[in-house]
Amino acid sequence: HFVRDLVLKGQLCVHWIASSENTADIFTKGLDEAQHAHLRMKLLNNPVFDDEGTPMVPDDPHDKVWQRRVLSNLGVRDAIRVRSSSRASGTSAVNCTLILGRIDTLLIRYGLSGLIDVDRHGGTAGAAPLPGGLSRIDYLCRVLYLLERGGRLWAWLGGFLRLAAIYRLTPATPLVISAEWVQQHWPTRAALRQLPLALAIYKAIGHLLSHRGDSLALTTDEQTNENDEDGGPDGSDEQEEDLAEPVDNAGAEEDDGQEGPMASDDGQDTLIGDGDGEAAGGGQSMEPDGDDHSDESDDHHIYPHKVGTVRFRILPADEAPGNQPYDTDDPAIEEDGCRIRYSSFSAFMTDNLMCYWSVNIGAGDKIVLKASVPHADARFRSLMATEAVGDCIVEDMHVEDGHGGRTVVLCGHRSNETVAAHLRLTRFGYIRIHTTEGRVGGGVSVDECYPITVRHARDVLRQVRLERDVVDQGMRMDGQ
Numbered sequence: 001h002f003v004r005d006l007v008l009k010g011q012l013c014v015h016w017i018a019s020s021e022n023t024a025d026i027f028t029k030g031l032d033e034a035q036h037a038h039l040r041m042k043l044l045n046n047p048v049f050d051d052e053g054t055p056m057v058p059d060d061p062h063d064k065v066w067q068r069r070v071l072s073n074l075g076v077r078d079a080i081r082v083r084s085s086s087r088a089s090g091t092s093a094v095n096c097t098l099i100l101g102r103i104d105t106l107l108i109r110y111g112l113s114g115l116i117d118v119d120r121h122g123g124t125a126g127a128a129p130l131p132g133g134l135s136r137i138d139y140l141c142r143v144l145y146l147l148e149r150g151g152r153l154w155a156w157l158g159g160f161l162r163l164a165a166i167y168r169l170t171p172a173t174p175l176v177i178s179a180e181w182v183q184q185h186w187p188t189r190a191a192l193r194q195l196p197l198a199l200a201i202y203k204a205i206g207h208l209l210s211h212r213g214d215s216l217a218l219t220t221d222e223q224t225n226e227n228d229e230d231g232g233p234d235g236s237d238e239q240e241e242d243l244a245e246p247v248d249n250a251g252a253e254e255d256d257g258q259e260g261p262m263a264s265d266d267g268q269d270t271l272i273g274d275g276d277g278e279a280a281g282g283g284q285s286m287e288p289d290g291d292d293h294s295d296e297s298d299d300h301h302i303y304p305h306k307v308g309t310v311r312f313r314i315l316p317a318d319e320a321p322g323n324q325p326y327d328t329d330d331p332a333i334e335e336d337g338c339r340i341r342y343s344s345f346s347a348f349m350t351d352n353l354m355c356y357w358s359v360n361i362g363a364g365d366k367i368v369l370k371a372s373v374p375h376a377d378a379r380f381r382s383l384m385a386t387e388a389v390g391d392c393i394v395e396d397m398h399v400e401d402g403h404g405g406r407t408v409v410l411c412g413h414r415s416n417e418t419v420a421a422h423l424r425l426t427r428f429g430y431i432r433i434h435t436t437e438g439r440v441g442g443g444v445s446v447d448e449c450y451p452i453t454v455r456h457a458r459d460v461l462r463q464v465r466l467e468r469d470v471v472d473q474g475m476r477m478d479g480q
Contacts, residue, residue, distance in 0.1 A: 071098055076144045099140040106147040110154035111415060115161045116205060117174040118143050130179040139179045142186050150201050153330060156346045157201060159393060159413030163353055164209055166412050166420040166436055167363045169216065175208045195220075196314065198330040198345040199305075206307065211357045214308045221304045303336040310352060311336035314345075321398035340397050340404060347395040354395075354407050354422045354434070364436045365420070368450055369457075371474035373466065375429035383464045384425060392460060403427055410456035412436070421453040423460065431470050433457050439478060446476065 071079060071093060079102075083094035100120070107113045121127045123136030130139055147154065165173055185203070186192050192200055199218060207217035303311035312335045320332035321341040333348040334341045342348040358365045373380045384406055388394065393409035405426045412420030421435035435453040443449035454471060461467040 075148055076102070076141050080141065096137050096140055099137060099144055103140065103144050103147060106144070106154070110147075110150075111158040112154060112161075115158055115165075115173050115175065117176050119176055119179055122179050130183070132180075132183040134179055134183045139182055142182050143177055146186075146192065146201065146204065149197060153198050153201050153346065156198075157205075159409075160346075160349060160353065161205070162414070162417065163409070163412045163420050164357075166418065167353070167358045167360050167365065169209045169211055169353075169357060169360065175205045177204050181207070196329060196331050196345065202307075202345070202349065211308055211360055216308045216357070219306050221306075303334075307349070307352070308357070310356075312348065315341065322396060338399065340399060342395070342397060347397075350393060350395045350409065351397055351407050354409060355424065358420070358434070358436075364438065365434055366436075367432050367434055367477040368453065369433040369446060369470065369474040370477055371431050371470040373429045373431070373469055375427060377429070379464045379466050379469075380425075380429055380431075383461075383466060384427070386464070389460050389463070392456075408460060410460065411452065419452045421456060423457065431466070431474075433470070433474075446471065449478065 071082065074082065076099070079094045079098070083091055100118075103118060104113075107116065118140060119130075123130045123134075123139065130136060150157075161170075161173070161175070164170055181204070194200075195203065203218040207215060209216040303313045305312050305314070312333050315332040315334050317326040317332075319334075319341075320326050320343060322343045324343045326332065327344060330344040330346050332341065332343055333345050335348060335352075342351065375381075384403065386394070389408055391414070393407075393413055395407045395409075397404045397406070405424070408423040408425070410421040410423065411417050412422075419435060419437040421433065421437065424430075424432040424434060433453065435450060437450050437453045439449045440451065447454045458467050458471055461470050
């Protein structure tokens, strides 16, 4: 009662509660009349709102109030602790409805609504059971876990998927992270931590994209042992005792009544609750030790990862290009072939999307303008060096002797945009404007023919005083 009273007064940290013993009892013991009145007054002064925006002041406030005020703010690991603390009450407080609500909140936050989703019916009453004995809440918790860890990388993926849809790399959205895929690829915590976070996030949906018949799934050669160093990317054998068991599924009326295999064969390696919340990879190089693969002519060993037909390897920090801080969540990449390097996996994927995968049947991508300026021109150098260009996406490619080029995504990555356009810059001073925008009939000037594309291009080029050189004096490539 003392702890509950502190919660009601807002004097106790929610995270501390979630880590305490008998947590479910704190949430479910009956309130006496005075405490009930106090809670009602707190709600009147600082109400919790339902989905329609109506203040909730229920006669029996336990479930809704605690789910809205406390449980809805817990991470999935703490929510599972609450669920596991009491079979009688924990499973009713932390159920599939609560986890789905958390998933929806994060999908909205990262701009992924309508782009990515979960199977909302599998494992429910009357529906087919989930594969491999996976329980519904176990499946949803695994997806929520990755959403919580991904943060800004999910926001990047949202822009990537909007562009991918315009370029017709997927037949439809949302892309569903299926229970079957989760069961196959995320059976344990270690399975999720085998790749840096950006790669793990893309892998969850990459198999649902394709380019000219080739799957854009992220794959890694099975013969490559990427976890040789220090026993693997985690670098720690510590286990969280309270999270070493499957998510308790009993007592939730909407669940399917099955226990999900959250643990490995020895029962000690669980996916949910990896503990430190750090980047997958633990800051270590994810590449195999060079001594294990002496034949460097075999690109399958040198470049063990592949998306579509493009092979690549993860670079250690001392080989990363550019001046940006090295991010173990989104590490630097070297692409096979011309040995092009990128400061991050997200940059590598965005550049390939705009310059290679955008050339797709029915996408309509084309060059409408091109121009050249002296590569030593201060205006061009500024365009090549500026780190941020409004809310456009800017990605650089690097070659052995320096900066190779730059892609500036003008549009298509924002919500509700239907035209994808970008600038392609090379270090020799060449500038091209690409777009999927159809030519407006009856137009003569480039502004009239491609109003959306040219408006965005002018906004960017005007900042470095190249608008006239490129848009007004550039060479039309659309047959005009």
